[in-house]
Amino acid sequence: MVLSSAPASHAPRGRLRLTGRLFIAVLAVVAVAGTAVPAVAHAAAPRSTATPVAVRPPIFDPVTEAEGAPWNGAAWTMARQGGMGSFALDRGARELRTSGRPGEGLLAISAHPAVASFRWTAPLRLDSAGEKSVKLHFWGDGRPAVGAASSMGSSFFVDVQDHRIRLRHSSASTRQFGATLTEQRTGRTAITIDVEANSATGRVQVWAHPGAARPARPGIDTVLPQGLGRFGRFGIGLLAGRKSVVHQAAIHPMTVAGLAAPAAPVPPTAVRSPAVAASQARPPARAAGSSVPASGTWEPLGPREIVFGAASEWKRDIRTAPVAGNSPALVSNLARQVSEVYGGWAASNIYRFNTSYHVVGPGVRRITVKFFDCQNKGYTPAELYTPPPAPSSPTSRSPTTRRSRPAPTPRSPSTTRPATSSGSSGRPRSAPTAGTPAGAAASTRSPRTRASTPA
Amino acid sequence: MTGVAATSLSYAGGSIGIKEARAGRIDHALALQVRFASHWSIFSYPAQRSDGWDPLTSTNSIPEGTRFRLDPTLDVNSLGLHPVAAMVARAAQQYGFIVADTAGAVAVVGESGEGTKARTGTNPWDSLLNGTPDYRMMAGFPWDKLQALPFNYGKP
Numbered sequence: 137m138v139l140s141s142a143p144a145s146h147a148p149r150g151r152l153r154l155t156g157r158l159f160i161a162v163l164a165v166v167a168v169a170g171t172a173v174p175a176v177a178h179a180a181a182p183r184s185t186a187t188p189v190a191v192r193p194p195i196f197d198p199v200t201e202a203e204g205a206p207w208n209g210a211a212w213t214m215a216r217q218g219g220m221g222s223f224a225l226d227r228g229a230r231e232l233r234t235s236g237r238p239g240e241g242l243l244a245i246s247a248h249p250a251v252a253s254f255r256w257t258a259p260l261r262l263d264s265a266g267e268k269s270v271k272l273h274f275w276g277d278g279r280p281a282v283g284a285a286s287s288m289g290s291s292f293f294v295d296v297q298d299h300r301i302r303l304r305h306s307s308a309s310t311r312q313f314g315a316t317l318t319e320q321r322t323g324r325t326a327i328t329i330d331v332e333a334n335s336a337t338g339r340v341q342v343w344a345h346p347g348a349a350r351p352a353r354p355g356i357d358t359v360l361p362q363g364l365g366r367f368g369r370f371g372i373g374l375l376a377g378r379k380s381v382v383h384q385a386a387i388h389p390m391t392v393a394g395l396a397a398p399a400a401p402v403p404p405t406a407v408r409s410p411a412v413a414a415s416q417a418r419p420p421a422r423a424a425g426s427s428v429p430a431s432g433t434w435e436p437l438g439p440r441e442i443v444f445g446a447a448s449e450w451k452r453d454i455r456t457a458p459v460a461g462n463s464p465a466l467v468s469n470l471a472r473q474v475s476e477v478y479g480g481w482a483a484s485n486i487y488r489f490n491t492s493y494h495v496v497g498p499g500v501r502r503i504t505v506k507f508f509d510c511q512n513k514g515y516t517p518a519e520l521y522t523p524p525p526a527p528s529s530p531t532s533r534s535p536t537t538r539r540s541r542p543a544p545t546p547r548s549p550s551t552t553r554p555a556t557s558s559g560s561s562g563r564p565r566s567a568p569t570a571g572t573p574a575g576a577a578a579s580t581r582s583p584r585t586r587a588s589t590p591a
Numbered sequence: 592m593t594g595v596a597a598t599s600l601s602y603a604g605g606s607i608g609i610k611e612a613r614a615g616r617i618d619h620a621l622a623l624q625v626r627f628a629s630h631w632s633i634f635s636y637p638a639q640r641s642d643g644w645d646p647l648t649s650t651n652s653i654p655e656g657t658r659f660r661l662d663p664t665l666d667v668n669s670l671g672l673h674p675v676a677a678m679v680a681r682a683a684q685q686y687g688f689i690v691a692d693t694a695g696a697v698a699v700v701g702e703s704g705e706g707t708k709a710r711t712g713t714n715p716w717d718s719l720l721n722g723t724p725d726y727r728m729m730a731g732f733p734w735d736k737l738q739a740l741p742f743n744y745g746k747p
């Protein structure tokens with residue numbers, strides 16, 4: 137499952153999951169797509185070489201950062217919206233003030249285009265005497281943020297859990313799009329914003345809507361002093377290969393969990409403010425006669441043509457291929473999936489959720505990454521690091537090419553399932569009707585929920 | 592070793608490349624993401640696994656790995672598609688789509704322009720899309736003119 141760029145005003149209501157694609161696709165790999173099982177350089181690296189990434193204390197201090205000031209790749213902007221009022225960071229009072237009508241406000245976070253993900257957590261107490269309800273409106277757009285070219289818009293799903301509002305990034309487009317409303321009945325609300333994408337740029341805006349969020353005093357929403365410390369927990373996630381991202385030492389632990397240590401610290405010269413990034417953009421310095429950046433730091437070399445193998449399935453000419461007997465039904469299904477949502481348009485994941493691959497020179501140091509268990513599987517999926525086992529006999533497998541999947545095990549950080557797992561899930565599976573795989577789908581469906589479906 | 596898609600296919604092979612878009616021609620099949628696919632135990636070559644779980648009790652669910660081809664007799668020039676979508680259409684006529692994954696929307700995938708942007712300051716897709724938002728790029732694509740190839744088509 138991957139995310140899709142689509143008009144989020146029609147954002148799907150569902151729990152979407154990230155796959156390792158986000159973490160894998162940004163790797164510096166030699167893109168060889170010659171077979172259906174591609175060569176991807178990241179996964180086979182020995183994990184024993186991985187060392188933890190140092191996570192320093194939060195580096196973002198909203199008290200010392202001026203309004204709208206670029207901050208090494210991120211900027212806070214306070215902006216007015218018509219009728220919405222705005223939040224403003226008051227350094228002296230250590231408060232989050234609203235300059236609009238009581239209880240209304242806008243808070244914006246901007247991220248450097250190179251930042252692959254970020255998380256912002258803010259315990260926010262809307263300190264009212266009787267009102268313990270806060271309704272938030274989350275919205276993203278594609279307008280440029282301060283000092284950074286922005287092209288991302290995001291919408292979020294909200295998952296209320298343990299007095300926290302977790303916003304799961306769900307759908308996005310490259311321009312303006314929709315909103316999600318939620319309500320949390322608690323005196324203190326932690327707001328966590330996760331933005332995860334392989335080309336994340338842009339900003340997230342958070343409103344407290346009138347009528348739901350009532351401040352203690354007119355015009356002021358209070359961020360408790362003890363909360364302000366956490367208010368600065370603004371972690372910039374660093375995904376594999378993006379060593380040029382600033383503040384790599386401030387990686388949020390949750391993101392770090394899936395990564396190995398970079399080969400070397402990012403030199404100060406790699407740090408650019410978004411305001412000057414565009415003007416300074418130029419090809420990386422190279423050693424004489426080499427295609428490798430002289431600094432050794434990761435720099436993209438630009439898009440290259442993919443090299444396909446002679447037998448690549450991607451290159452199979454199917455103009456004269458036969459058509460399936462159930463083709464009209466399958467096509468109707470697909471066409472309906474397009475027409476029912478997003479105004480009847482299919483998405484094109486061009487700016488976001490796209491495919492990043494770069495050809496790197498031999499001098500670029502290898503970055504070892506590990507499987508990031510973002511779905512809390514509790515185990516490393518079989519066949520992640522090894523090819524799938526060949527069937528013992530071509531006739532021993534069903535016509536549907538089904539293969540058992542490993543059953544989830546109790547969560548344990550150290551649990552690793554063997555790659556050769558036969559995957560006896562125990563789920564009953566009736567034999568599908570040969571030649572009618574689509575029909576078999578319904579007959580073999582288990583009562584599991586979509587959220588529990590393995591990736 | 593597996594690819595990054597739920598089907599274990601590589602997105603690199605099925606993406607719309609920047610150079611291809613510049614050249615006006617895509618000479619390979621394209622990875623297609625669908626909202627709902629058949630139960631994960633059912634997948635069609637070249638898929639090697641699946642994350643499908645069709646919430647509908649449809650008997651016509653789409654196994655991941657399914658190849659769709661755009662009717663080769665269709666005149667793409669008459670469709671009024673965005674130029675990049677027209678490239679997609681022509682590639683779909685000759686090489687087809689391969690259902691590679693599920694997603695929040697039926698989608699095709701492009702090569703990230705961030706690498707080029709880091710070098711030049713400009714994302715090449717800005718000019719390639721010529722002002723069309725990416726979510727509108729595929730507007731008008733004749734999805735109902737596709738043809739599904741047989742299950743496990745091409746499997747050795």
